[in-house]
Amino acid sequence: MTTWIVADADHLGGSPRVRNTRISVALILECLAAEMTIAEIVDAYPSLSVESVRGTLLELSFRQELVLA
Secondary structure, eight states, X not given: OOOOEEOBTTBGGGOOEETTSSOXXXXXXXXXXXXXXXXXXXXXXXXXXXXXXXXXXHHHHHOTTOOOO
């Protein structure tokens, strides 16, 4: 399984983000809560791909210890 969620002090103040982007996991969840589709999210944020969004959501579902700030 590819690790899609990363966090480090050098990017977004350490908040969880999608690997190789500056897009936070929280932003993806906010977009979904606003009823955006994955395709719409990818269109709005070109550094994301359908694979990265789906992978992030799948990984998030398995990472109980992840706390979104």
